[in-house]
Amino acid sequence: MTAGCSSGRRYAVRNEEGRVSKRPGCVWCGIDGGKGHHWAAVVDETGTTVWSKKIDNDESAILTALGEILDLADEVRWAVDISGTPSALLLALLAAHGQQAVYVPGRTVNRMAGAYRGEAKTDARDAYVIAETARHRRDLATIGVPxxxxxxxxxxxxxxxxxxxxxxxxxxxxxxxxxxxxxxxxxxxxxxxxxxxxxxxxxxxxxxxxxxxxxxxxxxxxxxxxxxxxxxxxxxxxxxxxxxxxxxxxxxxxxxxxxxxxxxxxxxxxxxx
Known part of the structure; x- marks a missing residue:
């Protein structure tokens, strides 16, 4: 069972070439935060990665990534593993665009990572685990932006x-x-x-x-x-x-x-x- 989104329905939309494609109603974005850069991974309701990129901790870079991610689905659920200074700009920009994020503690990420063996520890893998944690759990605390x-x-x-x-x-x-x-x-x-x-x-x-x-x-x-x-x-x-x-x-x-x-x-x- 997935958490956070009202439904897992997909909507038929037409792309620029006029072809009908399936647009997920909801996706989950996990962000592995850092001082110099973040890594964001987006999964759909099946746990498939649909977007994964490094994002410089800079306003223009974050806004560009924010636009790309918001275009992936009708609803995006955000999750981060750091709620302090390194992610302050990211969280403020999310709040300015009407988006909220939940907090996934590092200990939780480490425990959940055990279920995804076979890959070395990387920022991309951690971001994926954060997204998957947010997709499955409903008890994560929402981060309030002052x-x-x-x-x-x-x-x-x-x-x-x-x-x-x-x-x-x-x-x-x-x-x-x-x-x-x-x-x-x-x-x-x-x-x-x-x-x-x-x-x-x-x-x-x-x-x-x-x-x-x-x-x-x-x-x-x-x-x-x-x-x-x-x-x-x-x-x-x-x-x-x-x-x-x-x-x-x-x-x-x-x-x-x-x-x-x-x-x-x-x-x-x-x-x-």
């Missing part, structure tokens, strides 16, 4: 969003300065005879900035989260919805630069003939 920690994380992510916006403004100012000194650069800067257009060449680093800023913007209530939820409701996976949001935010920024105006929640007044 309200202050979640609030601090929200403040930090908001500050990071501001820094990203400052970076974008700095890049635009730098572009204007460079094209003023060397007008030939206008071929690549997106400016022709005073009009802005979307350039064919782009910065991959800047594209990643837009992706990460879109990912952090959905934590707080507002138009960014509303747009993300709308795309999820249209059937897009987490990563696809984030990319759509990043493109939308880039389009809005481009329009602001084109029209030389500042952002407002209300649409600009249209000029009547």
């Amino acid at each position: 309200v202050q920690l979640a609030a601090d994380l929200t403040l930090l992510t908001s500050h990071r969003t501001d820094l990203v916006a400052d970076r974008v403004r700095l890049i635009n100012r730098l572009r204007d300065v460079l094209t003023g000194i060397f007008p030939a650069l206008e071929r690549d800067s997106g400016r022709r005879t005073g009009n802005l257009h979307r350039p064919k060449r782009y910065s991959r680093r800047l594209r990643r900035v837009f992706y990460l800023s879109a990912q952090t913007s959905i934590i707080r209530e507002g138009p960014n989260r509303d747009f993300y939820l709308k795309k999820r409701g249209e059937g897009l996976k987490h990563v696809q919805a984030i990319i759509a949001l990043a493109r939308r935010r880039a389009s809005v920024l481009w329009a602001l630069l084109r029209d030389n105006r500042v952002f407002t929640f209300l649409p600009p007044a249209t000029q009547t003939a």
Whole structure:
């Protein structure tokens, strides 16, 4: 018998090629925590590993893994073997996305590992054992994330969003300065005879900035989260919805630069003939 999920049903969904595939209703994610990195393993209701990767103990890496795992099933049950400082960022990010984790003590992991002989002790194996323990047991304690920690994380992510916006403004100012000194650069800067257009060449680093800023913007209530939820409701996976949001935010920024105006929640007044 499995624990934690309301049901073990599978739902038929269509992949990008239009083929019908079986999506599990619930999966269990076990995380072997560490200071520098974590290892996460995801199992379905049969105990089969469906996802297993090393995750750097970094916000962007954790958010990327979080998105991939949430796309695996309709419900994800999380379990960790460390509830202290090494997993503080991980637990705070889970809480910010409405996810909770249970605590699997190290002694329990060691006892359960005896049932899975034949493999050497590795981070991947420990993560699998943690996931399997969470799948079978119902008596594991839920880890509560302090309200202050979640609030601090929200403040930090908001500050990071501001820094990203400052970076974008700095890049635009730098572009204007460079094209003023060397007008030939206008071929690549997106400016022709005073009009802005979307350039064919782009910065991959800047594209990643837009992706990460879109990912952090959905934590707080507002138009960014509303747009993300709308795309999820249209059937897009987490990563696809984030990319759509990043493109939308880039389009809005481009329009602001084109029209030389500042952002407002209300649409600009249209000029009547």
